[in-house]
Amino acid sequence: MTKHREKLSGIKPAHSRDIKSDFRIIIFFSVNFIITSILTLLMADLFWRIGYNIFYILILILFAILSWQISLGITHAFFGFFSFPRPAKFDHITETIKHLDPNGPMANTAILIPMYNEETQRVLEGIRTIYLSLKKYGTISYFDFFILSDSTNPNRGIMEESMWVQLCQQLNAFGKIYYRRRENNFHKKAGNVADFCTSWGSRYKYMVCMDADSIMSGASLTSLVKIMEKNPNVGICQTAPKIVNGCTLFSRMIQFCTHFYGPLFQSGLNFWQQGRGNYWGHNAIIRIAPFMEYCSLPRLPGKEPFGGKILSHDFVEAALMQKYGWAVWMAHDINGSYEETPHNLIDFAIRDRRWCQGNLQHTWLILSKNWPGSSRIHMLNGIMSYLGSFLWFLFLILSTIAIYQTHQEDLSLIVVSSFAGFIDMSIHHEFLLIFVITMTILFLPKILSVLRMLVFNKADFAKFGGFWKTCNSVFLEMLLSAMIAPIQMMFHSKFIIYTLLGKGVSWSTQNRDAEDGIKVSSAVSAHGVQTIVALVWAIAAYFYSRDFFWWLCPITISLFLSIPLSILLSKTSIGTSLKKKKIFLTPPESIGDTEVDALNYAIDKNLLKIKFNLTNSPYFGILYSIVDPYINAVHALLIYEREKGNPDEIPQAPELGEKLLLEGPSSMKPLEIKAILANPSGMRWLHQQVWLRPSSKIHPVWQTAIASIQ
C-alpha cells in the first residue's frame, strides 16, 4: 500500500508497520486476553459446578464477550499508567516536533466548521476565539476558516449569514473566514466535507475538521501543522479534545472524566495503536491530497439502517487512510483542544442513537477484505460500545430466565467440585469472587488515575481542587456512573433493537443549551418504560429468588429511579453548587484557559449583536431576509455566488410571492418558503415590494417586521 503514498507525495515513507509496533499490539492484547480468560474460566467453572444447560452456555458466551469488552478498559489504563512517564521518541508523535525551530515550516491549512442548525452565536464565537488565538500566536496567515453550513432551518440559515458578516467585520477577516450553505445536504457531514474538498480542497495542504462546538488554541493548531510537515507519512493526526463549559451535574461529571481519566486511557491507547490510530471526526488535522484520493466513502450494500450511506464516517476515513499506507496518529498530549457535551442524559442518548446506527453499519467493513487489523479493532470497539450494552441486557435477561427455570424445576442444587482443583471455595464465594473481579476491572482504572497523579504529577491535584476534593469527585463519579450505566444499557438496547427492526435515525441537532433541568414530562417520556421494566423485573426476581433479587438491586434501583435521577443530573443549579465546592473541578476552571475564557467572555458580552426583535416568531428568518436591506442583500448575493448567477439582473416576482406578501409566511408550506429563499431575484423583488406597498396592501406581519428593526 505504500506505493499509494509515494504516488501522492513522492515520499518514501518510514513504514508505520514495524516490529516494535507489532510487538506492542501482541503484548497489549495478550494482557487483555489473560484478564478475559481469568474471568471467563471462573464463570465456566461456576456453571460446571452447578451443571450446564443451554441458558448457562449462552450466558457464558455473552459473559466471555463482555469480559473482553470491560477488560479493554483496564488494559488501556494499565498500559497508560506504565507508559505515562516515558514519552520515548516514537511513542508520542508530538515528540517529533519538540526541538523544532518555532519558525519552522508551515503550510496552508483550512479550518472547517460544519454546521447543522446549531446555536449560531456559540459556533461563531468559537471561530472568533480560534481566529484571535491564531493571530496572537502569529500563524494566522497560514489558516483560512470555512463555515460549511448544512442548516435546513431558514431562521438558523439567516442568522448564520448575518452573524458571519458581522464577525468578519469585527475581526476584519473578509477573505479569511468564508461561509457557504449547501442547498441540498447530501450525505450529511461527510458530504459537507467532501463538497469542500471538491470545491476548494486543492488550494490547501491540510484541513482541520471541527465540530460546531469545538475550539482549539492557536498553539495546538500550529503544532498539528508542524507535526504533519515533520512527518510526511502521517495522513491524520487526531487530538484528544477535552470537554469544557459543562454546567449541569451530568455534563460536569463527563467533563471531569475527560480531564482526569482521559490522559491515562489515551496514553494506553497510544501505546498500542501508534501510527494505526483512529479519527473521531473533529479536532484533527487531515492531509487533504490522500484524503481526496482514498477517503470518498463507499455505499454499503442495501438500504439504511445497515446499508446505504455511511453515517459514522470518521472511523472509515481513518481506516481508508491506513489501508492505502498513511499513518493515523493520536496527539493526545497536545493541550488546547476542546469540545462540549450534551447537558443531560436524554440529549446524550439522542446523540448515542445516531452514533449507534452509524457504528453498527461498520459491521460490513469489518467483513471486507484488505482492511488493516487495527482498523477492524477500532470498528469492533465502536460496535461493542453499543452492542455491549445490549449484550449485558441479554445476559441479565437470560440469567433471570435461568433463575426462573431453576425455580420451576424445584430441584435442589447439587454442587460438584471445581474443574480447576486449586479453586477451593463454596459456590457463593466463587460467585462473589467473580463479582469482585468484575467490579475491580470496572473501577480500578479510576483508582489508577488517582495513583498516576499521586506518583507522577502530585502538584496537578491542585488543578482539580486538591487531593481530597479530587478523591470526592472520583467517588461521586463512580457512584453516579454506576447508576447511569443501567439506564444507558436500556437506551442502547432499545437503539439496537430499533436498528435491527429497520427503524433508521433522523439527523437531529444536539441541544447544547442547558436550562435548569429537563421537564418532568420529558423525563417521564424518556424513562417511563425503564421504570416499569425495573419494577416488574424486581418483583419477579423477588418472587423467584431472594438472592437474585439482591444481586439485581443495583440495576433495578437505578432504573426505578431513572426519572428523578435524569432530572437531577440535568440541573445546572446542582452543577454550579458542586463547582463552588470544588467537586468535579477541572484545570480550565481552576487555573483558567485563555481560549475557553475568551469564548465565554464573548458569549457573555454578546459581541455578535443581532438586531432581530422578532426572534420569537417561527418565521423570523424569512421576515428579516425580506425586510432588512442588508440581510436581504447578503442572502441574495450568496446565492448568486453559489449558482454563478448575475446579481445585476432585474428582480422578478417569485412564484407565490404575492401570496407571501398578502397572506404572510404562516400561510406557506416549509418547502414553499425554502423555494422562495433559494430564489435571489425573487428575494430582491419581495424586499422592494414590502417597502413600496402601502401597509394596507400587505399582511400585517410585514408591518410588524418593519417596525421591529431598530
Place this chain on the structure above:
Amino acid sequence: MVLQMDSLIIKIPETDTYDDAYTKVEHYLRALRIENRRILSKSVYVILEKAAAEHQNNPSSDIAALAMEETYKLTSRWCKNVLDLPPSNESEIPLKDKIAMLLSNVPTKWAKYFLSDDKLPEGLVKAMKKAYLTAGPEFQRARMTHRALDFNPAAGVLAETYKLANKNPIAKWLIYGAIIFIFALIFFLTR
C-alpha cells in the same frame, strides 16, 4: 451630484399620508443602520421633499411609495457616485452597492457623508470600492471517487442476501423465518 443637504428648504405638506411616508422612510434608513438622529431626520426630509415634488406631477400615486422610490433612487445614485460608476437600475439599491455600504461601515463610520455630495473622503471611497463579499475563494474543482468495497466470500453472500431482502419484502420475511427457525431448532435440539 445628488443634493446639497444643508441648503435645503423643506416644503412638505403636513398630512397623515406624509406622516406615514416619513415613518416608512425613517424605518428604511434605520434598517440601513443610519442611527445618528440629525443625519436621519435630515435625510428623511430630503427624500420626502423629492417625493413631494414627484407627487405634484403624479397626484394619484401613493406618497409613501413615492418616498420609498426616492430613497432607492437617491441611495443608489449616491453609491454610484462614491464608486465612480455610471447610474444603473434605480428601482432598487443595487445588491453590491448595499453590500459595499455595509462592509465599509458607511452607517457608522461615514454617516455624515450619506446622501451628501460634499467632497467625499478618500477613505470612504477606498473602503466602498474595496468592499466585496465572497463565500469562498475561487473554486478549484476536483473529484473524489470512491472505491467499491471488496467483501470476503461469506460477507459477499451476506451482502447479496441483505440487498435481496431490501428489494423484495417476501424474500425479507422468508429470511426472517429461516433465522427464527434455525434458533428454534438449536433450542429444541439442545434442551
